[in-house]
Amino acid sequence: MHKNKSIIVVGAGVAGLASAIRLQHAGYQVSLYEKESMPGGKMHRIEKDGYQFDLGPSIVMMPELYREVFELAGRDPDDYIPMDKLEPMYTAFFGENKEDSYNMSSDNAELMKTLESFGDEDASGFLKYLQTIHERFLTAKHHFIQRPFRSPWEVLHPSVLRQAAKLRTLGSADTFVGKFIKNKRLKEMISFQTLYIGVSPYNGPSLYTMIPMIEHLYGVWFIKGGMYTMAASMERLFLELGGDVHYNSPVEEILIENRQAYGIRTGGQEVHADHVVCNADFPYAMKHLVTDEKAKGKYTDKKIDRMKYSCSCFIMYLGMDKKYEGRVNVHNFVFGKDLKENIEDIFAGRKLEHPSFYVHIGSKMDPSMAPEGKDGLYILMPVSDLSTADYKWNEDTVAYYRSRVFEELEKIEGFENMEDHIVSETHMTPPDFESKFYAHNGACFGLRPNLMQSNHMRPQSKAPKCENLYFAGSSTHPGAGVPIVLLSARIASEELIADDQADQVQKRRGGAHAGEK
Incomplete structure (x- = not known):
């Protein structure tokens, strides 16, 4: 039915990949354009010195939504994203000496x-x-x-x-x-x-x-190879279905005329299509990719800047010269002295004195993610987004938060003298999320899902003032988090297909009426 219809998907993030799969499977010819050299968006991978780290998301919840993308195409998800259930789900560490720990079991x-x-x-x-x-x-x-x-x-x-x-x-x-x-x-x-x-x-x-x-x-699950396996497997399925992927191809503009999207500009060239699905972060897309003022509707640059944004993250990726056993698990939460003060400081823009943070050790589940006999530590600290922070990100800021993390970990048995065991190190800061993934204000989770920016008040998949243009991703309805972002792809795809079918019906009716004359 859709054989001659073409779709361009902007961005190979989770929602972009899932939308591309759904629409290619539905019979459209889909082309995916991505500025990076690999799929996944923030579901990226960092490979360094024999260690592999998931760049962003690391906790698999609602596995049926991960599996659905493969099942709808008639594939066995176990062939693409083999999963194991974690037990315990995570360990929480408290107290001045971090001697109190709790395993949360399913x-x-x-x-x-x-x-x-x-x-x-x-x-x-x-x-x-x-x-x-x-x-x-x-x-x-x-x-x-x-x-x-x-x-x-x-x-x-x-x-x-x-x-x-x-x-x-x-x-x-x-x-x-x-x-x-x-x-x-x-x-x-x-x-x-x-x-x-x-x-x-x-x-x-x-x-x-x-x-x-x-x-x-x-339950909480682990995908073999880490979360990046999901991104790589969605790309694999999309290619198997006959889709096209263009990496190192940043989109400069979504082409719009008379409130109708008709393609993109990339590398100074126009590429035309019947529909465009945008998986670039919605605030970025409205400020930089949708240049037609009428097509922006209420989402003017001023409106985008006034909206509330989620927190950001400072993430360290540490290759260690040892394995971590004892009380630590795959997912670990380290609670600082006063969680309420910590979180209030994040959303007030203050530098954190007693941060709480998360430690992920994927190589405990899949040893191939680190050299033999060693572990890689992914350490994530929620911090203020760039529009909120009253401090700048520079080497001093990184050193400050890095020392705070090690001070807290020193109190946990098995994590002593951590700096002596680091053999590889890299990190991501809020400015990195802004520059690498076009996350507006470095807000890793997009628009903040408060009451005034949820459900019908959140940007929707169908562009309100432009035909043939759809949005998917964490800043759109229904919100952030991998399972929810996969739902945004489902909604966007279903909306596009429904509009296209209604358009076909209308054209047929128009043709029939013309024939009657």
Whole structure:
């Protein structure tokens, strides 16, 4: 049906790759243009001195959404992204001496041991929290997360309003968790996970406490070779389906005339297509790729600059000369002295004095990601985005945060004298995310998913003031995080196909009426 229809996808990030696969499978001829030399966007890989690191995302949740991309094309996902379930899911380290650690298990019996160590009341409260947020998750899943909002008025439909009332989104994540759990540490272990999508638990919507619920009810997984295997495998499938990929091809402009997209400019040349799907970060795309003022609609440069952005990240990739055993696991969270102060400082733009951070050791699951007998450590610290930070990123800033990380790790058994064991080192800073991945303000997770920038108030997949142009990625509805970004690709693809089919029907009707005359 679509054999003669061509589509250009701008950007080979997660949503770009998934959109390209879906549309190529649907019968379109899809060409993917990517400024980097490899697929994945922030799902990139860093290879150095025999060590392999996932550049950005590292925690696999909701594996069915990863698998769906391959299943829809009739493939066995296990042939592309073999996964193992992690047990325990992660370890959390607390206290001045970091002697207190908690393994969070997806095994109910093991989990209850950990929960009961906080007291029977909090163990019971945790189970009540799971049930309550699971009910809201199902409402969000069926009525908001998986659907587009073509018009902001759609949300005023009585049936939608009824479902929205069930979500009770007005309270913060931290306040919501506090209704069920009193122990400070257990509460922090749940509520801090809103940082997975770049929002504070102290003012981010309570609905985002669905993240730890998803971990506990559906598990945390590891893809062999790390998260980059997902990006490389999506590229492989897209090529198998007959798609075209153009690397080292930065897109300079989305071509628009009379509010209709008709292609792109890359390398000074015009490339035309029937439709364009843009996976470049939405704020960047609206400021730099969509130059037609009418096609921008309300998303003027001023509006883009006024919008709220997620936090950014400082990430270190350390090749070590040893293996790490003992209490550390694949995923580890190290809590600083005062999590609330830490997060308030992130979103107020202050330099962090007692940062909390995450340590990922992929080579514990897949030894091929490091030289024999050695481990690679990926250490991520949430920090302010560039529009918020009241300090500059330079060598001194990197050295400051680097020393803070080592000070905290020194307190954990097995991580002593870390600097003596580093044989390879590199890092990513907020300016790197801005320059390498065009993440506006270096905000790794795109637009902040607060209430005023969620659901119908978030940029949608269909460009509101331009035909044949669609958007996918973390700054669009439904939001950030790999599984949710995969959903944005599904929505964008389905919207494009629906529009194209409606257009075909209209043309046939027009032709029939012309014939009657």
